[in-house]
Amino acid sequence: MSRILRPFLPYPLLSVGLAVTWLLLNAPLSPGSAVLALLVGLTVPAVMRALRPPAVRVRAPSTLARLLVVVLYDMVRSNIDVGRIILGLRRGTRRTGFVAIPLDLREPFGLAVLSIILTATPGTLWVRYDSGTGRLLLHVLDYTDGDEWVRRVKDRYERPLMQIFARGDSA
Template identity: 35%
Template sequence: MTRLFNWLFPHPAMTLILAIVWMVLQNKLSFGMAVFGLILGVIIPRMTAVWWPDRPSGFKIGKMTAYVILVMWDIMVANVQVAWIVLTRPNSKLRPAWIIIPLDLRQPEAITVLAGTITLTPGTVSADVSNTGHYLLVHALDAPDPDAVRDEIKQRYEARLKEIFV
């Protein structure tokens, strides 16, 4: 029974997310839309499972929910900060920096979430991951202390992602 479940639902969280996203995109809550969303949620992960051979074995949905809320808050705060910088500071006063962040994360999915988080947050962009996957290159719009930016990314985001992706 467990093998059948794992075969049908290689990514149970993705199945649920796809079903919910389908209903939100349709802007209609009905039994038919829910069933069709679940069908998509079963078919799409099943068809893409071959490209996820080393998917994370454990995933803590509660901690991921808290992480998403934190990132949404940080995006709102960073929008205000970047707007303030752009409106009040001339370009000659900006202190952009390239920052190399050593990664403790090893799972590609976790590194992807970290890179996406950095890029989604205004004022920073993840530009590259080293060939070994041990370093992330980030550009910051205004970083008077690049080491502080690196430390904040590691403590605020990477540490939480290490707890989420087990």
């Protein structure tokens, strides 16, 4: 991109993506929504430039692919489990509960992805993270054994995310 446009469009793909998303969410197209889409597309990337987010480097693309498969499987399975609970097809008593999970993951991007995974999976919700202690508080719709939840989060999500977002030696 030319040096002339760089100050106005620091992240051109983000600008286009935001403007198109704005237009799609505010259909039908009108002159006002087009102007607002343009403003959003130009303003948000300018703010992003001021924040100067560090570049993300994915270290293990094959691990990322495996994690994606695990997350999709867990989401389908959780949807079925939550559906059974809601429809009353699950035998026994259901208990909700909170689980404190000690995390070794400290990389901000890895933590952000973990929060998305856990909150997007039906039946679990990321409640709080204490960066001082590395403890995550997770709410679980169908609480069984806290130790099982700790192992599940650490083995299925945290370890792969630590490999994917590992810091390089040159950092």
